[in-house]
Amino acid sequence: MAKTILVVDDEKRLVSVVEAYLEQEGYHVIKAYNGREALHIARDEKPDLIILDVMMPEMDGLEFMQHHRKESDTPIILLTAKVESDDRVIGLELGADDYVIKPFRPRELLARIRAVLRRAGETRPVASKLQSGDITLDRDGHTVEVSGEYVDLTPSEFDILSALMSSPGRVFSRLELLDRIQGTAYEGYERTIDVHIKNLRAKIEHDSRDPQYIKTVYGVGYRFARE
Amino acid sequence: MAKTILVVDDEKRLVSVVEAYLEQEGYHVIKAYNGREALHIARDEKPDLIILDVMMPEMDGLEFMQHHRKESDTPIILLTAKVESDDRVIGLELGADDYVIKPFRPRELLARIRAVLRRAGETRPVASKLQSGDITLDRDGHTVEVSGEYVDLTPSEFDILSALMSSPGRVFSRLELLDRIQGTAYEGYERTIDVHIKNLRAKIEHDSRDPQYIKTVYGVGYRFARE
DNA sequence: CAATGACTTCACAATTCCTTTACAGTTCTC
DNA sequence: GAGAACTGTAAAGGAATTGTGAAGTCATTG
Numbered sequence: 001m002a003k004t005i006l007v008v009d010d011e012k013r014l015v016s017v018v019e020a021y022l023e024q025e026g027y028h029v030i031k032a033y034n035g036r037e038a039l040h041i042a043r044d045e046k047p048d049l050i051i052l053d054v055m056m057p058e059m060d061g062l063e064f065m066q067h068h069r070k071e072s073d074t075p076i077i078l079l080t081a082k083v084e085s086d087d088r089v090i091g092l093e094l095g096a097d098d099y100v101i102k103p104f105r106p107r108e109l110l111a112r113i114r115a116v117l118r119r120a121g122e123t124r125p126v127a128s129k130l131q132s133g134d135i136t137l138d139r140d141g142h143t144v145e146v147s148g149e150y151v152d153l154t155p156s157e158f159d160i161l162s163a164l165m166s167s168p169g170r171v172f173s174r175l176e177l178l179d180r181i182q183g184t185a186y187e188g189y190e191r192t193i194d195v196h197i198k199n200l201r202a203k204i205e206h207d208s209r210d211p212q213y214i215k216t217v218y219g220v221g222y223r224f225a226r227e
Numbered sequence: 228m229a230k231t232i233l234v235v236d237d238e239k240r241l242v243s244v245v246e247a248y249l250e251q252e253g254y255h256v257i258k259a260y261n262g263r264e265a266l267h268i269a270r271d272e273k274p275d276l277i278i279l280d281v282m283m284p285e286m287d288g289l290e291f292m293q294h295h296r297k298e299s300d301t302p303i304i305l306l307t308a309k310v311e312s313d314d315r316v317i318g319l320e321l322g323a324d325d326y327v328i329k330p331f332r333p334r335e336l337l338a339r340i341r342a343v344l345r346r347a348g349e350t351r352p353v354a355s356k357l358q359s360g361d362i363t364l365d366r367d368g369h370t371v372e373v374s375g376e377y378v379d380l381t382p383s384e385f386d387i388l389s390a391l392m393s394s395p396g397r398v399f400s401r402l403e404l405l406d407r408i409q410g411t412a413y414e415g416y417e418r419t420i421d422v423h424i425k426n427l428r429a430k431i432e433h434d435s436r437d438p439q440y441i442k443t444v445y446g447v448g449y450r451f452a453r454e
Numbered sequence: 455c456a457a458t459g460a461c462t463t464c465a466c467a468a469t470t471c472c473t474t475t476a477c478a479g480t481t482c483t484c
Numbered sequence: 485g486a487g488a489a490c491t492g493t494a495a496a497g498g499a500a501t502t503g504t505g506a507a508g509t510c511a512t513t514g
Contacts, residue, residue: 073239097240107446115402119243141453142398142444150453154471155446181472191491192473198493209492218481219490381460408461418502419462425504436503445470445501458513468503473496480491 003117004028004045008038008064009053009079017179018051021106022113024166024180025139035059039067042074049117051109052096053079069095075116079104105183107155130165132224135204135213137165146204156181157200160193161224164214169226171217197222230344231255231272235265235291236280236306245278248333248407249340251393252366253355262286266294269301276344278336279323280306292323302343304336332409334382341367357392359451362431362440364392373431383408384427387420391441396453398444424449 005027009015012033019029030045032038036059042050050068054061061078068074078099097116100109128140136145142158144151153161159181163172174190181196182188197216201208215223232254236242239260246256257272259265263286269277277295281288288305295301305326324343327336355367363372369385371378380388390399390407401417408423409415424443428435440452 111400111402111447115400115406118247118403119240119406138396140398141396141450142447143396143453156472189474191475194491195473195493197491201492216491383461416463418464421502422462422504424502443502456514458511460509460511462507462509464505464507466504468501470499470501472499474498475496476494478491478493480489482489483487484485 002026002028003048004030005113006030006032006038006042006045006047006050008032008035008050008056008061010034010056011053011184014053014184017184018106018109020176021110021180021183024163025110027113035061035064035067038064042068042072046072047074049113050074050076051079051113052076055081065095075119077109077112077116103184106180107159109183130162132165132168133213135165137162144204151203153200153203156196157203160196161200161204161214164222164224168224171221171223173221177221193222229253229255230275231257232340233257233259233265233269233272233274233277235259235262235277235283235288237261237283238280244406245333245336248337251390251407252337254340262288262291262294265291269295269299273299274301276340277301277303278306278340279303282308302346304339304343306331333407334386357389359392359395360440362392364389371431378430380427380430383423384430387423388427388431388441391449391451395451398448398450400448404449420449 005022007015007018007022007029008031009018010033015031015033019031022029030041030047032041034056038050038052039059041047052061052064056064059067065076068076073095075097076095078096079102080099081102097119098112100112128138130137130139134147137158138144139162144153144158144161160177163177163180174193177193177196178188178190197214198208201211201214204213205211213225215225217223232249234242234245234249234256235258236245237260242258242260246258249256257268257274259268261283265277265279266286268274279288279291286294292303295303302324305323306329307326308329324346325339327339355365357364357366361374364385365371366389371380371385371388386408387404390404401420404420404423405415405417424441425435428438428441431440432438442450442452444450
């Protein structure tokens with residue numbers, strides 16, 4: 001069964017980006033925008049993991065942990081800004097299992113999540129293979145097979161293809177795809193995606209001038225062909 | 228059939244780490260978080276070995292042993308903190324088979340487990356040998372053979388190779404590999420893994436500049452060749 | 455307590471990847 | 485069909501990641 005992850009941060013945009021990414025990875029995501037709210041939700045929903053911003057209004061992350069630790073030992077990953085590196089120590093002493101420094105890339109956070117969940121005894125990851133037509137994408141092995149042949153993709157290419165294949169037929173805007181690979185790191189230039197798509201097509205399409213898998217939706221974005 | 232090991236400690240995190248490690252080594256692990264709970268579980272499940280923390284709430288390790296010894300002679304390995312060195316003597320007098328001082332590294336504990344189980348007349352756990360291509364790794368003998376020749380690996384190198392070979396084709400992040408060799412991950416520098424990998428490659432690859440076994444997955448981690 | 459080996463950290467080199475730019479090609483709108 | 489808007493693409497500089505030798509630290513052994 002899918003693991004439930006509670007994401008707590010007052011930056012709604014960040015929460016959305018993380019949510020989209022984790023859901024695409026097969027996790028069930030619930031959200032809260034401050035510590036107080038998070039406490040109630042954690043009680044009711046009993047998530048398998050909590051991702052927690054240190055800096056928040058109402059009740060900050062450290063305060064949340066002090067309360068929460070009294071009633072549960074759910075693993076916690078802290079999000080900290082660079083300058084707050086002291087919080088890191090405090091956080092780990094208060095019982096955080098790991099921390100990630102903002103801004104971070106989704107794949108970075110994912111690596112931490114996997115490690116923490118595995119440490120917490122979960123050897124059962126989510127369904128790790130996506131298949132569509134002649135293409136098989138394996139998230140565990142980070143490999144892509146086209147017509148039985150392994151194709152080497154860069155991290156960004158892999159993330160984009162992974163996003164597209166997670167919902168064949170659905171159109172992803174460039175911004176969404178950018179979020180997948182950059183997170184909230186910085187506002188990037190959307191056209192960067194075009195270049196990744198070009199390179200992706202060169203690797204997985206039989207004829208990149210008449211793509212069968214990655215279709216362009218004029219004025220909107222890209223989508224993976226549904227069969 | 229796989230040996231069953233009961234791990235008893237009130238530090239859940241520690242139990243999880245030990246569990247993950249032992250399961251990877253082919254043991255079946257059951258858990259308890261205090262002495263009272265452990266007594267019931269030991270009765271029902273009849274583990275082949277018990278790993279027992281001395282300091283615990285409710286019923287501590289020594290108390291547990293007094294009760295347990297009346298009904299069974301399951302081998303017991305004690306976990307003690309440094310300061311409790313007196314407990315060690317008491318524990319051994321009460322019938323512990325060995326003890327390990329906290330904090331310990333997983334392989335340290337593993338060595339004790341093997342020794343105790345061997346002494347108790349048991350044979351090896353399942354799947355003690357991993358083979359792939361020209362490489363054979365023997366977890367029992369702690370040996371590695373490449374093209375029929377024995378190769379000397381350091382403990383860390385052995386653990387990393389063992390992890391990688393346990394799931395060929397799966398990518399392990401540096402964080403995960405750090406977990407394998409350190410037990411606790413958030414402290415420690417991920418790039419340390421790079422150095423171990425370099426040294427490993429020098430020992431097992433025919434051409435370490437074009438590795439056939441240990442592949443780098445850029446931006447993600449390392450994996451044992453999938454073919 | 456010296457010596458050996460293992461582990462970690464650091465600094466820099468080597469490699470791979472990402473982004474941006476500029477322009478060409480395509481699709482849409484009127 | 486012309487112009488505007490959008491997309492495809494090649495190339496180059498810069499950023500990020502990995503490889504590696506060496507020094508320093510720690511633990512173990514003789």
